Amino acid sequence: MLDVKITKLTVSDVRFPTSFEHHGSDAMHSDPDYSAAYVVLETDAENGFKGYGLTFTLGRGTEIVVCAVKALTPLVLGKRFGDIVNDFRGFYRLLTSDGQMRWIGPEKGVIHLATSAVLNAVWDLWAKMECKPLWKLLVDMQPEQLVSCIDFRYITDVLTEKEAVDILRKAQSGKEQREEQMLKNGYPAYTTSCAWLGYSDDHLRKLCVKALEEGWTRFKVKVGADLQDDIRRCKLIREIIGPNNTLMIDANQRWNVDEAIKWVLSLAEFKPLWIEEPTSPDDILGHATISKALAHLGIGVATGEQCHNKVMFKQLLQAKAVQFVQIDSCRLGSVNENISVLLMANKFKDNVSSQQVPKDTGWLRMPTWMCEYVDHLHEHFKSPVIIKDAHYIPPQDAGYSTEMKEDSVKKYQFPDGEIWQELSSQMKCLT
Amino acid sequence: MLDVKITKLTVSDVRFPTSFEHHGSDAMHSDPDYSAAYVVLETDAENGFKGYGLTFTLGRGTEIVVCAVKALTPLVLGKRFGDIVNDFRGFYRLLTSDGQMRWIGPEKGVIHLATSAVLNAVWDLWAKMECKPLWKLLVDMQPEQLVSCIDFRYITDVLTEKEAVDILRKAQSGKEQREEQMLKNGYPAYTTSCAWLGYSDDHLRKLCVKALEEGWTRFKVKVGADLQDDIRRCKLIREIIGPNNTLMIDANQRWNVDEAIKWVLSLAEFKPLWIEEPTSPDDILGHATISKALAHLGIGVATGEQCHNKVMFKQLLQAKAVQFVQIDSCRLGSVNENISVLLMANKFKDNVSSQQVPKDTGWLRMPTWMCEYVDHLHEHFKSPVIIKDAHYIPPQDAGYSTEMKEDSVKKYQFPDGEIWQELSSQMKCLT
Numbered sequence: 001m002l003d004v005k006i007t008k009l010t011v012s013d014v015r016f017p018t019s020f021e022h023h024g025s026d027a028m029h030s031d032p033d034y035s036a037a038y039v040v041l042e043t044d045a046e047n048g049f050k051g052y053g054l055t056f057t058l059g060r061g062t063e064i065v066v067c068a069v070k071a072l073t074p075l076v077l078g079k080r081f082g083d084i085v086n087d088f089r090g091f092y093r094l095l096t097s098d099g100q101m102r103w104i105g106p107e108k109g110v111i112h113l114a115t116s117a118v119l120n121a122v123w124d125l126w127a128k129m130e131c132k133p134l135w136k137l138l139v140d141m142q143p144e145q146l147v148s149c150i151d152f153r154y155i156t157d158v159l160t161e162k163e164a165v166d167i168l169r170k171a172q173s174g175k176e177q178r179e180e181q182m183l184k185n186g187y188p189a190y191t192t193s194c195a196w197l198g199y200s201d202d203h204l205r206k207l208c209v210k211a212l213e214e215g216w217t218r219f220k221v222k223v224g225a226d227l228q229d230d231i232r233r234c235k236l237i238r239e240i241i242g243p244n245n246t247l248m249i250d251a252n253q254r255w256n257v258d259e260a261i262k263w264v265l266s267l268a269e270f271k272p273l274w275i276e277e278p279t280s281p282d283d284i285l286g287h288a289t290i291s292k293a294l295a296h297l298g299i300g301v302a303t304g305e306q307c308h309n310k311v312m313f314k315q316l317l318q319a320k321a322v323q324f325v326q327i328d329s330c331r332l333g334s335v336n337e338n339i340s341v342l343l344m345a346n347k348f349k350d351n352v353s354s355q356q357v358p359k360d361t362g363w364l365r366m367p368t369w370m371c372e373y374v375d376h377l378h379e380h381f382k383s384p385v386i387i388k389d390a391h392y393i394p395p396q397d398a399g400y401s402t403e404m405k406e407d408s409v410k411k412y413q414f415p416d417g418e419i420w421q422e423l424s425s426q427m428k429c430l431t
Numbered sequence: 432m433l434d435v436k437i438t439k440l441t442v443s444d445v446r447f448p449t450s451f452e453h454h455g456s457d458a459m460h461s462d463p464d465y466s467a468a469y470v471v472l473e474t475d476a477e478n479g480f481k482g483y484g485l486t487f488t489l490g491r492g493t494e495i496v497v498c499a500v501k502a503l504t505p506l507v508l509g510k511r512f513g514d515i516v517n518d519f520r521g522f523y524r525l526l527t528s529d530g531q532m533r534w535i536g537p538e539k540g541v542i543h544l545a546t547s548a549v550l551n552a553v554w555d556l557w558a559k560m561e562c563k564p565l566w567k568l569l570v571d572m573q574p575e576q577l578v579s580c581i582d583f584r585y586i587t588d589v590l591t592e593k594e595a596v597d598i599l600r601k602a603q604s605g606k607e608q609r610e611e612q613m614l615k616n617g618y619p620a621y622t623t624s625c626a627w628l629g630y631s632d633d634h635l636r637k638l639c640v641k642a643l644e645e646g647w648t649r650f651k652v653k654v655g656a657d658l659q660d661d662i663r664r665c666k667l668i669r670e671i672i673g674p675n676n677t678l679m680i681d682a683n684q685r686w687n688v689d690e691a692i693k694w695v696l697s698l699a700e701f702k703p704l705w706i707e708e709p710t711s712p713d714d715i716l717g718h719a720t721i722s723k724a725l726a727h728l729g730i731g732v733a734t735g736e737q738c739h740n741k742v743m744f745k746q747l748l749q750a751k752a753v754q755f756v757q758i759d760s761c762r763l764g765s766v767n768e769n770i771s772v773l774l775m776a777n778k779f780k781d782n783v784s785s786q787q788v789p790k791d792t793g794w795l796r797m798p799t800w801m802c803e804y805v806d807h808l809h810e811h812f813k814s815p816v817i818i819k820d821a822h823y824i825p826p827q828d829a830g831y832s833t834e835m836k837e838d839s840v841k842k843y844q845f846p847d848g849e850i851w852q853e854l855s856s857q858m859k860c861l862t
Contacts, residue, residue, distance in 0.1 A: 060531040100491040109540015154711040280585040
């Protein structure tokens with residue numbers, strides 16, 4: 001298996017016209033078409049295993065990420081699978097440190113999104129080779145092996161390789177029970193699908209009522225475009241979900257630092273658990289200021305969806321700028337970089353002494369694990385997520401669950417797929 | 432003139448094979464081919480004026496930036512010139528805030544490099560329309576007009592529009608004399624061309640001696656790959672230039688934070704003015720730690736070449752992480768964003784009270800203005816820089832001096848230009 005070679009990499013620009021129904025709309029992205037640069041790795045393996053990986057995009061610009069994946073392709077083709085996974089740190093470094101290409105990053109924006117898509121495909125391939133779902137591949141790894149996937153460049157001032165191994169070694173105890181429990185109860189989720197910014201109050205009400213019936217207890221509302229609208233929408237949703245369910249608000253980077261504090265103070269009466277992306281994703285010190293200003297209200301700061309790499313996360317943690325760390329394995333360099341952020345977050349949790357903050361409200365709210373859920377486009381995936389009582393149930397299919405249905409990829413390919421050809425002729429008729 | 436419309440945007444992938452002679456080589460970029468995504472804006476103006484802009488790249492990956500420029504093109508085509516320059520802030524926002532494309536940035540990496548190339552071309556066009564070199568266009572602007580080009584989103588906690596106007600108003604006095612002096616004496620430069628990492632000691636010695644003869648007094652050495660090499664090279668160059676000339680060292684992001692401090696301490700005896708890019712360009716807090724550790728030696732921290740936007744510069748200043756701010760108008764969103772960083776730097780200079788630091792060694796060394804000089808590829812530009820006694824002489828030609836010779840663009844176009852076709856057949860012969 002280790003002798004298998006990567007023989008082909010194809011990348012597609014797949015776009016779903018979600019903007020037509022305002023799915024995914026927020027204060028900064030009013031018309032997103034949920035899209036992906038979608039990578040397929042082929043090998044010379046006899047069983048014909050392929051690896052599927054993607055990075056998430058919003059429509060226009062996906063072609064740029066596709067172009068970047070093509071630029072990375074020569075670094076991947078012909079590689080022996082064993083050489084990749086036995087020195088995954090080295091392979092990560094190879095993709096992120098090309099002497100010419102790192103200039104257009106480094107490790108940020110388009111080139112890092114492309115890196116993510118490629119590495120996601122490698123992880124999918126690895127899990128498939130091991131006939132395990134990705135989570136199980138990771139759970140079964142020895143601490144040393146998992147840590148060997150991480151590139152520690154630029155984070156050793158917060159986390160060394162030895163510390164990372166120690167954290168994972170400590171966590172070995174109780175692992176089996178936790179796995180059992182996760183398989184039984186799943187991983188807590190919250191829903192964002194009830195309250196996109198472009199939805200009418202009526203639509204929002206209907207979706208909230210339905211979500212409550214389905215067992216959802218945590219709801220996220222998009223805010224930031226108009227304060228009066230936000231007050232009305234938060235009031236409405238709080239009335240529907242009651243005082244004991246959880247409300248989160250998400251501004252998608254709409255505000256300046258001072259503005260963020262003022263705006264959130266005006267929404268504090270609705271008791272949001274967090275304000276997500278209050279300002280520029282690059283503004284570590286700004287997030288720290290906002291976090292400090294809201295701490296007395298019990299409102300945390302969440303960010304990370306557009307936090308471009310582990311160096312930024314390192315600083316968000318160092319500056320106590322976030323209480324909720326939101327990693328995105330389509331923006332970070334796949335599992336490799338995600339693990340490094342999770343381990344840094346874990347370390348910072350340990351570093352908060354009970355003298356500094358009351359133990360149950362530590363500045364980094366580690367026990368509040370949960371994962372976002374949006375109710376769109378699942379029908380295009382071969383192994384769609386399974387949600388039960390507002391919890392993600394760990395998938396059983398081998399791989400990363402990133403494989404799309406071939407027919408979907410074909411139909412939604414931009415601009416030549418059937419769906420886009422149809423939309424294009426409709427637009428022509430209208431003009 | 433304001434009614435002129437932008438009718439065409441072309442973008443070229445121009446690459447110079449500088450890697451063959453190790454020009455530009457450093458600890459992280461061992462084989463750079465100095466390149467550009469090169470934008471030409473055409474208009475329907477009777478005089479046929481065109482705008483030329485570029486963003487700098489290192490070879491591979493330039494095609495991705497070219498792809499990004501093409502993605503931005505619909506936002507530019509058909510625009511009335513007056514509508515752009517009379518609301519330049521709005522135009523900047525238009526390019527950086529597209530609801531779908533900002534996801535792949537925002538304002539960083541490939542998409543921001545592309546934005547920079549396009550905006551640089553607009554500024555070239557504007558200066559040409561006014562029949563002035565760009566610097567003169569800027570110098571002649573009223574404070575309000577210049578400030579109207581800046582997008583203040585995410586920086587108002589450090590610099591408001593009013594403060595920006597105030598800084599510029601104060602600076603009106605003495606402007607004419609400063610202009611006169613600049614025209615006479617030029618703007619101080621330092622040379623990086625003597626000591627690229629790939630150069631041999633002999634070559635380095637020869638170039639240093641020659642540079643001294645030409646009047647250079649400030650020399651930058653690339654370091655970071657091997658400590659013993661660095662000690663030898665710094666010793667050599669310090670011996671040649673003597674104790675009174677200035678030496679700077681540049682690690683191009685090679686180190687972790689702790690490593691940077693240790694390494695620079697080992698080179699402190701050679702009295703470098705600054706250590707440039709000691710670690711990740713994203714690590715604001717890391718730079719602050721390094722800066723603090725080196726302050727007692729009088730060694731400053733310089734960075735900015737890969738600092739991706741004004742929000743990052745804002746924080747570098749807030750955290751006192753840099754003593755030397757190195758903006759790059761090919762990475763930042765052109766003049767618009769550059770001015771915002773210069774004004775923030777100016778404000779931070781004012782905020783340093785004499786109680787905190789001795790006045791003549793303020794943490795932000797504002798009086799040490801100087802600009803990098805590298806001695807390559809000037810022959811390809813229509814208005815190459817003029818260097819006199821190690822000073823840049825302000826150009827007199829109208830525009831931004833960004834226009835390349837048509838013949839060069841054609842020859843060095845990648846991969847179809849004559850030069851690359853030749854290189855490609857030579858490579859084929861060798862293999």
